[in-house]
Every structure is written in structure tokens, then in C-alpha cells.
Amino acid sequence: MKSPVLIALLLAAIAVGFFAGRFRSPSRTASAREILYYVDPMHPSYRSSKPGVAPDCGMDLVPVYSDASHASTAFEVRDARQSIHINGVTQGLYGIQVTKVQRTQGVRTIRGFGKVVADETRVFRINLGTDGYVKTTTSDAVGTHITQNQRLAVVYSPEFLSVSGGYLSANERSPTASGKDANASAQNSASAQARADRLRNLGMSDTQIEEIGISRKIPEDVYVVSPVDGFILSRNISPGLRFERNTDLYTIADLRHVWVVAEIFGVDADAFHAGASIRVTLADTNEEFKARVSSVLPEVDPVSHSLKVRFEADNPNFKLRPEMLVSVELVTAAPTGLSVPAAAILDSGVSKRVFVEAPAGYFTPREVQTGLRFDDRIEIVKGLNEGELIASEGTFLIDSESRLEAATTSDKTGPSSKPSEMALGTPHVETHP
Template structure:
């Protein structure tokens, strides 16, 4: 009986303790939201720790080929060795740390499109237009009795007297003609005598003078056939002359040649018929109009230039041979895709540029070059407007690529 009472009391005490603990839990325990906030997330949403990059070796970017198995200071340069990671070549092209790029002094340039005209500027020297040159010759043996022009480079006008020549060979044919006329022979015989005199190159004016005077004329005057200057004087007073001897050469000045040497690279920009504006080198206020008349088919092996002749108007005689002219040949305006010339690597067979891609990697690209525009060069194929290329440090990037076992072929593999 006593045992039964003790068991009942123990059961009541246990129930009271359990009820108090439940009541304390509801009163002092955390809110349901707090339980949810502190509850651990599902295992599937827990991010895995990032795996560390594996370092293959350390190297000096400035000294290709040397590899080291631990970090430290470079034995070649005053700089720390740079780690090379296993996934360094996992992307297309070659990636270089920005700090290394700064140390290498790498500069970038933008591929751009510009408007340019195909004008050519050159310095030319004034020369006589050889097409205007004439020669004054005698067609009979005789002597120079009087010389009206005594020095080379004298200016002469058309019809001006140059020299008086005595030709004794012309006396006999003229006397024969005069005798036939006095004898009253038929006109057919007189006409035949005149034809014989023309065959001997006796001037018609001289024949008229002899017929008018009634006596043979052996002296005749040579006159200038055109305006210009005497470029060559081949006789003096008292000299004997022979048939075909050149006594004078006269160069015209109404038009002159401006002969220029055009670089071989610009030869494709000029063509016969192009207009030219010529400015006097010594006085820029004096300008002249001209036209390209001829491109000489020969390249100077020493200067790699070809000569072009421009016919320049010189009606006012302001230009003389030897003067210098600054010529500008206008061409059509075009748009060109260009890049700075220093960005192009020429290997002899190829032209290559190092392109900086959007992800920061570098890759080489073959390009087709066009006209050389001085600091810029035209790109025919291989690049698009807005792309970034390496303007300096291309060979250091190539060295960096070789260190990464790309073996000089940094181009991405085609799928």
C-alpha cells in the first residue's frame, strides 16, 4: 500500500516538471522567424570554397625562357618573379597581368576610319618644255656675215633677225632664172627653173627680191621661227656654215615643265591629265596652273622615285628654268581604315598586328596593308573599326606568349 502511494506521488511530480518546462519554453523561447533565420541552409545551396589556382612556375617577364620553382627576386632584373598559373592559357589568346603590362610599357591604339584625299605634294624644278623647242639650220654652204644674236639665253621674238648668211652657191640659179625671163621663153621653162631653185632650198623671199631687183641675191637673213630664248648658239661672225648645220636652238617659255620626283609608294595616286597647283618656292604668293602630261616609265634605283612632267602655264614669263615649284596634285577624297604605323610588325612575308580583345587577352592577326599615309597606314583587311591594337611592346608580348608555351602562335584554334 505504501509502495503504491510513493509511485503515484512520483508520477505527479514528473508531470508537474514537464508542464513547467513546456510553459517556460513557450514564454522564453525564440520566435518561429528566428528559428528559421538561424536554421542551417540545405546542403545543396551551400557554396563550395573556390579552388586555389595551381602555380606551375615563376618567371621574369623580361627574360624569356628562364623558369624558377619558387618565388623571389629576379637574378636578371630588379623586380620580383611573377607566378605562372596552370589555367593561364585556358582562354583564347594570351593574358598578361595589368601590372606586367605597365612594367613592359605597352601602349594601345584604336583602329579608326579617316577621310583623306589622294593628293600628292612634291617639289619640282622648272625646265624648258622640249616640245616647244626649235632648231634654226642652214641648208647651203656659205659664211656668216652678220650675227644679230650674240649670246646664249637671249630672248627673241618670232620673226626677229638672228643672222645674215652669204651663200655664193645660190647666185648661179638666180642668174639663170633672170636670163630666162629676159629671153622671153615660155612659162613652163621659167616654172621649171623656179622648181630647181626651191629644190636647192633657196628661200622664196630671196627669189622675189632677185626678180624685183633684176640681179641675183646671195645674202639672206635667218629669222626666229618662234618666241623664246636662244638656248644654244652654234656660230660666230665670219664662220663658215654647211648644209644641215644647227646655228641656233630656241626654247619656248609660254609653257614650261615642272619635273618632280614622286616616291614609288605614291606613284599609284597620280595619272596623266590631273590638274596641279604650282606655287613658287621663293614667293608663295605667286601660283600657276598646270596639268600632268607624262609619267616617265623608269624608277630611280637609288631614291626609289619616278619622274613626272607637269606642263605649267607661263604666259607672263615669270618662270625660268632652274626655279623651284611646290606642286600639289589634287585627288578624289576617300575614307580609309587606318592604324598607327608602329603597330604593324612586318616579317617580310606577312604583316601582323597584336589585337587586344574585349576580355583583356592578346592575339596576333594577319592584316593586308594599303597606302602608307605617314604616321598611319591603311588597313585593307584583317581589322575592324574600333578594335584595340598594341602600338608598342609587341615583341615583349610575343616573348610573354612564348613563356606560356604558345610557341609564337597565339591565334585561337578554329572549332
Template sequence: MSRVVLTGLAAAALIAAAGGAFIADPARKIGSIHLTIPASAESAGAPIYYRDPDGKPFYSLNPKTTEDGRAYHPVPPGGDVSFDDPAHEQDHETTDAKHADSKSGDRKIKYYRNPMGLPDTSPTPKKDSMGMDYIPVYEGEDTDDGSVKLSPGKIQRTGVQSERAEPRVIRTLVRAPGTIQLDERRISVISMRAESWVQKVANVTTGSAVRKGQPLMEIYSPAISSAAAEYISTINSPITGTERYGRGSRQRLMNLDVPDAAIVAMEKSRTVPITIEWSAPRDGIVLERNAIEGMRAQPGDVLFRVADTSMVWALVDVAERDLGAVRVGQSVTVRARSFPGRVFSGKIGVIYPQVNRETRTARVRVELANPDLTLLPDMYVDAEIDTGNPAPVLAIPASAVLDTGSRQSVLVDKGQGRFKPREVELGQRGHDYVEVRKGLVEGEPVVVSANFLIDAESNLKAALKGYADADKAPSGDRP
């Protein structure tokens, strides 16, 4: 006589098919059933039941076909029937191990481990409190090098996958928010260096675009008129001329910031103008206009502020943890929130030597070309700094790394179901890959999925081996 253990689902189907002729064994746990098979049937090899050809939970005591005409599979006594119930997984592993041992013949069992993973071993076959067989551990399966060996069935069930370490170009992007600011070197201020009166203002307002040399206003200044009269008198004198005394008078006009165009006009006309025309010092946008016709301007009063916005700065705040990867000259891609889909390119010009105490960020200045004047001051932008190395480096998928915080390791696939943990030294990361600086060579395969399960299996086997060695040690040597 022999017994076959079925899950509750299969047992229910067979009980229904047999009209309730099978009796559940109360000694087994709920959800399983013993079927008593006559010795004559077992010796004859007759099927004990038939199962669905697609593996569905359909069973029959007699030959049967599916709706599309395919025959049910006969299951002989002791046949391998796979069930979805995880409670029987250890039973199948034990059966597979016994079959493998019967085929090899020369393999020796070192000890038996608890089927539920408990730290309990036995030198002889035994069962646990639930009646499950202990799993044999063969010589060579628990090597001293820390590797672990898994059966092909377990590898397939856990979904273990490996990938070779290969040279790759790792591109790392540091993302940071920022704002657009004016280039400080492209801002000009028009102010008087002597007491003056604004006689006339051109049709220019705040926000107007101006060109270099374009008239902005006309100024009357007693100090300028006095210096101009002295200069004209000097250059008109047939005795002194401009060689000796004229240069000093002209320098006085320049010290009063009189535009060169106005001085040249005086030299040509040999007359002193009542008012001096002030023009734009550069191409740009009028940021500020304080000049009003008839107003009195004191020395230092800002009358116009003009900025060239064809080049602007993007001041981005980079997190402190990313500062080590940021360098002057790196390429930066900037996207303005006001213009989705449009990309502006620039380079890092300055990394400011200060970290914000509250936000733990450092300011990085990116110089951007703005030919169509799209980017405006104080506009929000998002920057992506390319910190990657264009040279390829040895890299593996980031999912292959087992990081404990103090060290990083990978599981090297040695083939034939054997996996060995190895400590590695990592470098830069990017696009789901990580650089390996030490610990691997090109072409070595590493586990990229289910590696945590294999690592747990390795730790479990190491612990079980320690218990087994302790059991084999003489009583006097035990702690």
C-alpha cells in the same frame, strides 16, 4: 595572425619609424618583408600603418599629417596598397581577382595559371617557387573565338586606346628628286642648207633673250642668190607670170630655208638682195651662238640654237616600289632647292618605260610652267606626287595594324575589356592611316595603342589553354 607584404622602400620606412622593431623574413626574396599583425588588431580593424595621401613612399606607424595639413591615409589589415615595384603586380592582380570572385559569387574557376607567364597550370590553388599565388582563370575569360579579356586595371596600366574605323580621304605623297630640262619641242636650230658666208651678226650672245622675228644675222649664199634671181625673173616676166612657173621658183627658195619675210620683201621690191636677213624663229633664250662675221658656213653647220623656256620639264626619278601608284595626269608639286619656300605646280606627262638597273628607279616627266624663267636647265628640284584618291575610303590608324609579313590583323574592341583579333585586307597608306578593304565595317573600334601587349596576352592564353586541355585529357589520349 596575418601577414602584409611590403616593398623594400615601404619596409625601410616603417623599420626606421619603429626603431628597427620589425624583422625581415629570410624566406621571402630581397626587397620584401613580412609584418606580423596581432589577431586582436586585425579583428578590431585597427590600421597597421599610415601612408602618404599623395601616394609618395612615406609611411608612419602613428597618425600623421603632411606639411600642408592633410592627414595620412590609414591602411587596415589586408588593405589594398599600390606600390611601384613591378614584382608585386601579380599579387595585386590575384587580390583583385579574389575580390571580383567574392562579389560575383557565381563565377567558377577553370584553372590557375603561373603568375610569371610560364606554361604551367594547376586545377587547384598553389604557389610558385617564389611564393607567389597562381592566378585564377574564370569561365568565359578564355573563349574559343580567340578573344582575350583584360581587367580594367591592366587596361589602364598598359594604356590601351581604341579608335573607330571611319571613311577618310587618304592622301599619299610620293617624294622623288629630279632636275629641270628643256622641253624638246621648244628648241629651234638655225643652220644653212647651202654653202654660205656670214656677212653680219646682230648684237646677240649666248643667254640673250630674243623675240620671234628679231634679226640675228645676214647671210650671203650663191645658191640662194641664184634661186632668188630666177624667182624675180619669173615674176617680172609678162609672159610666164607666177601662176605656172613662179610657184616652182618660190618653192626652191623655201627649200633653201629662206625666211618668209625675206621672200615677201623680194616680191615687193622685185629685186635680188645681196644678203638675206635671218631672224629668230621663236621667243626664247639663245643657248648657242656659233655665227662669226666673215665665217664660211657649210650645209648643216649650227649657227644659232634658241629655246623657249616658258615651259620646262622636271625629270624626276621615282623608286620602283612607288611606280604602281603613279599615273599620267597626276598633280605634282615641285620645289627648287635654289628657291626655298616657292612652289611650282605641274602634271605628269610621260612615265618612261624603263627602270634604271643600278638605282632601281624610273624616270617620270613633269611639265611645268615657267613664266618668269626662274627654273633653269639642270637645276635640282624635289617633287611630291599626289597619288591619293579624292574619294573617302574606310580607314584606321596605321598603328592599329599587327603585321606579321604574311598577314595583317587588328584587335577589335568588343567592350567590357574584351578584345578579339581579326585579319584584314589593307589598301593604300598615307598620313598615318591605312585603307581597310576587307575585314572591318564602319564604326567598329580597333585598338591603336598597346595592341602588341594584348596580342602577346592572347597568344599566351591560347598556349595556356592548350596546356590546360592537355592536363584534363585522359592519360591514354595524351601524346
């Protein structure tokens, strides 16, 4: 009878000892490990200094212990105010690239946008120096290409009749003579020339003046003709219109030579000097034309604060038309000195910074002073030395992580004395008390 009782007591003692040891072991292990902070198991970027519930998914926060492995740490701040550590795997994952500060010497391309305008020295305004009315017009619509001395309209004015009569009379009295008639002939020739000049001032063409001398008839009608090959830009005339003296009837432009006016910003305007060669490209067809700098205009745009530069271009096929938008490019020498890729510069509006890598994997922000920009590089005036390694891609990610980690470390309620960690693949870190 005693054996079964002893066996039962022995089994009970073994069971009690097993369960007691099972419950005491975690307590000792937990007390030996220090909790750094708590994270959301679904979003490891969320951290808190207290246990609780994740605000996004409602799951319990998981503790992170001091003896946890750092093998998968993506970002680690060595000194939140000085540098941030990014391992090689994360650099490749986020496209962070490092390049050397170089001393460069080459060329830079200045680009801008411009508008084609007619060469003002080749724009003609046709008007008459007397009153009259319009009888007929022919092929004179705006945009029409016309040739020199082409008739555009027929007008009538009484003043032309009287002056034409005087010219014809003086012209008939001035034959070639010798001896006593030579002086009289010279006076008649001068009188005929004076009347011919008056007809020109009134608006009669040289061709019609010559016709009067040949036909020896006073014309009742006066022809309005084009003074040059070109295009009609404006038309203020119609049959039956009564006009006053000096009223512009047509505006005609010779477009075989045109201007391009472009807006250039800042110090780039200093690179444009008279005679410099540029390239003009049409936006729609990508056709290219050669042009040369004429002058930098003195006016400054009140809105954009840009300067206007005028270029001259030959236009034999009339591909460049007034009001057409084009792009312009000027290739000029770049300054010799240190330069970095433009993507490496973080411009806050108040200061400009880059991230210098030293030692490997640790990026330290440094303020720099910049100069001219040429193509995809920016001149460095102060703040860097030749050969230093800087982050040339992914700088915004490094900057955001540096700021977030600095904010986490400076949180008095957070684990300020421990290095912060972030799970690989999660670029942003927030600290919530």
C-alpha cells in the same frame, strides 16, 4: 649575496632570449616568401634568376619576392605569345594612343618630285642647207631672250647668190597679164614661187625673201633669224666659223608653255589620267602653278622602278625654267573601306601587324593585309573589323616590350611561370642567367 647573483642571471636570460628571437624571425619570414628573380637596384630593367653582382655598377642584386605589390607595374605579360598589359599611367608616359578602326571615304593626295623641261614641240633647231662661213653674230649668248625674226648672225654662201638671182629674174617676169600673156605670167609666178621655196629650204627667212622682191637686188649676205619668241638653249656658232650644210647653229625654245616630268611609284601611277589637274610648287619660293596631265610615259626607270608622268603647264612669266626641280600634287578620290593611321602599322618586310586592344590595357599583335596609302592613313584589306581599338602611337615600344618579355618568359632558367614586371619609366627588359 644571493640577490645580486639572481638578478644578474635574470638579466642574462632576458638578453639571450631577445637576440635569439631577433635572429630566428627573419629566417621564418624569408622561408615564407618565394623569390621570383633578382634585379639591379640602379637599373631595375636588369633581371637575373640567380643572386650575384650587377655587371654595370657592381652592386649586389636585390631579390624580388612573390608577395611584392604590383601597383607600380608598368608592363605585364599575360601571355607572352598573345598580349602585353600596359597600365594607363605608362600609356600616357610613353605617348601610347589608341584609336578605332574606321570606314573612311574621302580624298588622297599623291605627291612626287618632277623636273621642268622644254616642250619638245616648241623647240627649234636652226641650220642651213648649204656650206658657208659666219661673218658676224649679234646678241646670241645662251639664255638670251629673243623675239621672232630677230637677227642673230650674218653668213655667206655662194649657193644663195645663184638661187636669189633666179628668184629675182622669175619674179620680174611675172607681172599681172591677160589674154595670151596670162599663161606665160602664171608660169613665171610658179617659177618664182619654186625659187622662193628653195631659198627657204636653204635657210633664208621669209622677211629677207620679201626684201629681194622689193629692193630688186641680189643680197650678198644672208641673215640667220629666230623663227619664234623664246630663249637660246644652245649655240654652236662664232664669227669666222666655216660650217657644213645641216649643221645646227642654234637651238631655241619657246618657254611660254613647258613640260614637267615627274617620277611616280607603284599603283599611284593609275590615278594619273590625261587631262587631270595637278598642282606644281617651286621648292625655293613655294609658288604654285596649275598643270594638267599629258600622258604616262611607257619607260620605267631601271634603278628606282618608277614611272614617268608628263604634265603640261602654261608659263607666261617664265617662272618655270628647264631643269628646275619642283614638287607635284594630285588630289584624287580615296577608296571606301577600313583604314587606320599609318603609324599603327608595323612592317617587317615579310608581314604587317597592328596591336589590338582587348580588353582595356591588353594589346594583342595581329597580322593584317594593307592596300593603298592616302595621306597619313592606310587602307586595311584584311585582318581588322570596324570599331576595333588599336594602338595608333607608340607601337614600336609595345612591339619591343612584347618581344623582350616573350624572350624572358621562354628562358628555361628564368621564372617562366611567373608574370614579369618592370619598374615604371624603364622601357626595356633583359634577362640574364
